[in-house]
Amino acid sequence: MRLSRYFLPVLRETPKEAEIVSHRLMLRAGMIRQQAAGIYSWLPLGLRVLDRIGDIVREEQNRAGALEILMPTMQPADLWRESGRYDDYGKEMLRIEDRHERKMLFGPTAEEVVTDIFRSFVKSYRDLPLNLYNIQWKFRDEVRPRFGVMRGREFLMKDAYSFDLDFEASRAAYNRMFVAYLRTFDRLGLRAIPMRADSGPIGGDMSHEFIILADTGESAVFCDRAILNLPIPPKDTDFYGDLSPIVSAWTKPYAATEEKHDAAAFAALPEEDRMSARGIEVGHIFHFGTKYSQAMGASVTGPDGKDTVVQMGSYGIGVSRLVGAIIEAAHDDAGIIWPESVAPFRVGLINLKPGDPTTDAAALTLYERLSKAGISVLLDDVEASAGAKFAKMDLIGLPWQLIVGPKGLARHEVEIKHRATGRREVMTPDEAVTRLLAA
RNA sequence: CGGGGCGUAGCGCAGCCUGGUAGCGCAUCUGCUUUGGGAGCAGAGGGUCGCAGGUUCAAAUCCUGCCGCCCCGACCA
Numbered sequence: 222m223r224l225s226r227y228f229l230p231v232l233r234e235t236p237k238e239a240e241i242v243s244h245r246l247m248l249r250a251g252m253i254r255q256q257a258a259g260i261y262s263w264l265p266l267g268l269r270v271l272d273r274i275g276d277i278v279r280e281e282q283n284r285a286g287a288l289e290i291l292m293p294t295m296q297p298a299d300l301w302r303e304s305g306r307y308d309d310y311g312k313e314m315l316r317i318e319d320r321h322e323r324k325m326l327f328g329p330t331a332e333e334v335v336t337d338i339f340r341s342f343v344k345s346y347r348d349l350p351l352n353l354y355n356i357q358w359k360f361r362d363e364v365r366p367r368f369g370v371m372r373g374r375e376f377l378m379k380d381a382y383s384f385d386l387d388f389e390a391s392r393a394a395y396n397r398m399f400v401a402y403l404r405t406f407d408r409l410g411l412r413a414i415p416m417r418a419d420s421g422p423i424g425g426d427m428s429h430e431f432i433i434l435a436d437t438g439e440s441a442v443f444c445d446r447a448i449l450n451l452p453i454p455p456k457d458t459d460f461y462g463d464l465s466p467i468v469s470a471w472t473k474p475y476a477a478t479e480e481k482h483d484a485a486a487f488a489a490l491p492e493e494d495r496m497s498a499r500g501i502e503v504g505h506i507f508h509f510g511t512k513y514s515q516a517m518g519a520s521v522t523g524p525d526g527k528d529t530v531v532q533m534g535s536y537g538i539g540v541s542r543l544v545g546a547i548i549e550a551a552h553d554d555a556g557i558i559w560p561e562s563v564a565p566f567r568v569g570l571i572n573l574k575p576g577d578p579t580t581d582a583a584a585l586t587l588y589e590r591l592s593k594a595g596i597s598v599l600l601d602d603v604e605a606s607a608g609a610k611f612a613k614m615d616l617i618g619l620p621w622q623l624i625v626g627p628k629g630l631a632r633h634e635v636e637i638k639h640r641a642t643g644r645r646e647v648m649t650p651d652e653a654v655t656r657l658l659a660a
Numbered sequence: 661c662g663g664g665g666c667g668u669a670g671c672g673c674a675g676c677c678u679g680g681u682a683g684c685g686c687a688u689c690u691g692c693u694u695u696g697g698g699a700g701c702a703g704a705g706g707g708u709c710g711c712a713g714g715u716u717c718a719a720a721u722c723c724u725g726c727c728g729c730c731c732c733g734a735c736c737a
Binding site: 230232233234235236237238239240255257258313329330359361363364365367372376378380430502503504505537538539540541542571573574604605606607608609610611612613615624626627628629636 | 661666670671672673686687694695696697698699728729730731733734735736
């Protein structure tokens with residue numbers, strides 16, 4: 222993409238409404254535009270990141286055996302009356318009436334809809350296990366939206382729902398999502414720590430929040446340093462084998478949010494292993510048994526010929542929240558530092574002197590060579606001072622900067638800068654292409 | 661939902677107390693000169709001062725009501 226043909230409205234000054242760093246940087250980097258409290262438009266650069274995160278989430282869900290569907294944002298109130306939540310949910314649910322005066326709502330979650338889909342089509346235990354997910358906009362009319370996309374009212378969420386014949390099978394489904402989440406957050410460049418969460422009336426250890434560490438996180442967290450060094454399950458993990466050893470390894474070390482903190486247990490750890498930090502919740506997995514399947518009549522015929530109400534679980538990832546969370550975890554004074562896996566472009570190619578034929582030709586050649594090799598490149602071909610170009614490129618945080626100017630070219634040299642480390646290296650254009658292809 | 665703050669050009673702000681022709685910086689546009697870490701000069705455009713009432717000869721400024729946004733707390737993917 223050429224910057225001259227792109228839409229990247231960067232701000233030099235910080236809008237005053239933005240208090241936390243990710244919100245400031247998203248506004249300054251031209252990623253989002255606020256339309257109302259907790260409601261945002263996503264501009265080209267922001268949308269690219271959102272899509273890349275969604276793609277990684279999708280790949281790992283698929284790998285774990287979940288199947289993608291797409292459920293509506295608008296849902297009929299009748300379904301929610303069946304589950305009893307239409308009255309329970311309160312003012313966080315945005316209620317709407319259509320022209321025929323039918324009660325509708327903007328979905329804050331989709332247990333009712335997915336359960337309706339399930340009961341309409343699945344009648345036999347032979348069709349289990351089943352896990353259906355979608356990545357769809359949700360709306361929760363928060364009392365106090367804040368922190369930009371980290372706590373919006375409208376937000377993009379991946380929500381998966383598992384259906385199983387019995388508790389043991391449901392636990393296996395839970396473990397698949399648990400492992401998928403470890404892999405997903407790792408690929409996003411984040412260290413997410415599963416922390417035991419309130420598991421409601423079912424009991425047991427079947428609810429976890431996935432928390433990433435960031436200085437500006439909303440909640441205080443306490444954990445055993447050992448959890449930071451646990452290995453991430455590999456790509457070729459057998460999701461239909463026994464995953465419980467992995468889950469056990471990850472749930473054994475101490476890890477708790479402030480609400481669940483057990484000061485005595487924490488104090489029992491050796492001092493050097495105790496870690497207290499701030500955290501952001503980016504995922505939550507939950508087994509809730511037959512809460513919805515019972516109320517809404519989702520049952521299958523079991524091997525014994527009897528109707529069995531299915532066991533369910535739900536598994537959420539805050540996709541739009543992750544954009545902010547990743548920035549919270551990866552930035553410096555100059556701007557964002559995108560992990561390679563979600564960067565909107567891999568390389569920012571800076572033409573220091575647009576209009577100079579030699580420099581233009583060199584920049585364009587590099588742009589085409591890299592693009593043909595499958596590397597996404599943002600070519601800054603706009604006339605501006607060198608300092609302004611560097612500042613803008615640092616702000617939007619692309620992993621690599623490739624700097625081409627007349628002075629360097631006279632020596633047949635270009636410069637590569639690694640955004641994360643700040644390391645710069647001078648080399649020939651050919652070497653630069655080789656280096657970026659290998660990086 | 662309690663407490664606090666803010667709405668003046670795209671962004672950041674001054675002006676308001678003490679009413680009298682709406683300003684500054686950045687950004688934008690034009691021209692020239694510049695060009696390796698947010699360039700310089702000259703010129704130009706851009707405003708229902710959040711909205712609605714009221715007081716007054718006169719309201720960005722004073723009064724009343726409303727709306728929007730932000731922050732702290734309680735609550736939450």
